[in-house]
Amino acid sequence: MDYNRLYKNLALFAGGILVGTAGFKLLFSKDAKKAYTHITAAALRMKDSVMEGVTTVQENAADVLASAKDINAQREERETVVEDSSEED
Numbered sequence: 001m002d003y004n005r006l007y008k009n010l011a012l013f014a015g016g017i018l019v020g021t022a023g024f025k026l027l028f029s030k031d032a033k034k035a036y037t038h039i040t041a042a043a044l045r046m047k048d049s050v051m052e053g054v055t056t057v058q059e060n061a062a063d064v065l066a067s068a069k070d071i072n073a074q075r076e077e078r079e080t081v082v083e084d085s086s087e088e089d
Contacts, residue, residue, distance in 0.1 A: 026032055
């Protein structure tokens with residue numbers, strides 16, 4: 001039996017338990033809660049900023065769509081006028 005390997009594995013296991021326990025204490029500490037609060041606040045600000053950008057893009061897209069429809073309507077009118085004058089000849 002390889003005792004060195006066994007001791008190494010036991011030491012790693014015990015170290016993992018200690019790190020895990022310390023990790024939980026860190027996760028639930030007052031400093032961690034404060035950090036989570038600041039991160040959440042930053043995420044909410046970012047969401048608001050992104051939504052403003054989305055609204056701007058939507059407004060611009062609506063303007064472009066309206067202009068494209070106007071261009072197509074004018075083109076259709078010109079084609080109708082050309083067709084009407086061709087029929088009269």
